Amino acid sequence: xxxxxxxxxxxxxxxxxxxxPCNHSTISGNEYVYWYRQIHSQGPQYIIHGLKNNETxxxxxxxxxxxxxxxxxxxxxxxxxxxxxYYCIVRVPIIQGAQKLVFGQGTRLTINP
Amino acid sequence: xxxxxxxxxxxxxxxxxxxxxxxxxISEHNRLYWYRQTLGQGPEFLTYFQNEAQLEKSRLLSxxxxxxxxKGSFSTLEIQRTEQGDSAxxxxxxxxxxxxxxxxxxxxxxxxx
Numbered sequence: 001x002x003x004x005x006x007x008x009x010x011x012x013x014x015x016x017x018x019x020x021p022c023n024h025s026t027i028s029g030n031e032y033v034y035w036y037r038q039i040h041s042q043g044p045q046y047i048i049h050g051l052k053n054n055e056t057x058x059x060x061x062x063x064x065x066x067x068x069x070x071x072x073x074x075x076x077x078x079x080x081x082x083x084x085x086y087y088c089i090v091r092v093p094i095i096q097g098a099q100k101l102v103f104g105q106g107t108r109l110t111i112n113p
Numbered sequence: 114x115x116x117x118x119x120x121x122x123x124x125x126x127x128x129x130x131x132x133x134x135x136x137x138x139i140s141e142h143n144r145l146y147w148y149r150q151t152l153g154q155g156p157e158f159l160t161y162f163q164n165e166a167q168l169e170k171s172r173l174l175s176x177x178x179x180x181x182x183x184k185g186s187f188s189t190l191e192i193q194r195t196e197q198g199d200s201a202x203x204x205x206x207x208x209x210x211x212x213x214x215x216x217x218x219x220x221x222x223x224x225x226x
Contacts, residue, residue, distance in 0.1 A: 041220075042220075043117070043204050043206075043217030043219050043220050044156065044204070044217045045217070046216065049213065049214070085155075087155055094169040095168045097210075098144055098161055098169070100146065100161065101146075101148075101158065101206075101215060103155025103156050103157070104155055105153070105155055
């Protein structure tokens with residue numbers, strides 16, 4: 001299974017940009033990078049995904065390096081509600097076009113007032 | 114709310130008892146996944162359904178575990194003869210064939226005493 005590595009924990013001040021790095025050096029050419037987050041005692045929530053171009057949506061931006069071996073999730077103006085565990089994921093094919101998500105341990109992001 | 118729902122949210126049982134969890138996916142989603150998450154770890158894939166067919170099972174799914182999706186809508190996950198090591202959060206996710214994102218339910222937290 002393709003693997004990702006992330007820092008175990010990070011802190012960020014409320015109102016500042018939170019930049020969460022992820023290494024995925026074994027990613028193959030057609031594999032997307034996904035980001036999910038999990039707020040305490042809830043199911044994981046989809047944030048964003050990308051292949052090789054930078055992506056932005058209403059929640060975050062995703063910057064993928066040109067060699068695709070790493071990416072950074074950016075929360076532009078972090079709020080206390082962004083405190084969560086953030087997972088960088090590469091999907092793994094299973095059968096008939098379906099794919100499973102392979103989670104690592106994620107980064108525990110704490111937003112401080 | 115048209116998201117993924119799971120019932121019950123919490124289940125406490127004694128070792129050796131059988132338990133059953135239910136997942137109701139988003140209505141138009143034909144793909145359904147079960148994951149398990151132990152404390153401090155990311156979710157791990159258990160099994161995958163496309164419509165009513167169970168097409169993939171993880172090695173984590175021992176013979177005490179069985180999952181069904183009889184009419185291609187809701188799914189059940191049963192654990193027979195529960196063990197303390199089965200204590201975990203059981204998460205259900207669904208996706209549409211044409212969409213890449215998996216949407217997770219809130220999970221069922223199982224505690225085996």
